[in-house]
Amino acid sequence: MHKTTTALAAVWLGMQIMAGYIAVPVLFHNLPKMRAGAIAGQ
Structure with a gap:
């Protein structure tokens, strides 16, 4: 069970x-900042 x-x-x-270093920068690159921030905050 330990393994x-x-x-x-x-x-x-x-x-x-992955979420912190790949997905979030992609969001901020492709979406307006307010919308990307709302998505990343969830």
Whole structure:
């Protein structure tokens, strides 16, 4: 069970990094700032 927990934590961390460093800059590049900020805030 320990390996499963570690794997799930790694997947979760990867998703957080992807959202912070890839998805958010793409949003701000393609949308108006107010709209991109509202989406990123959720």
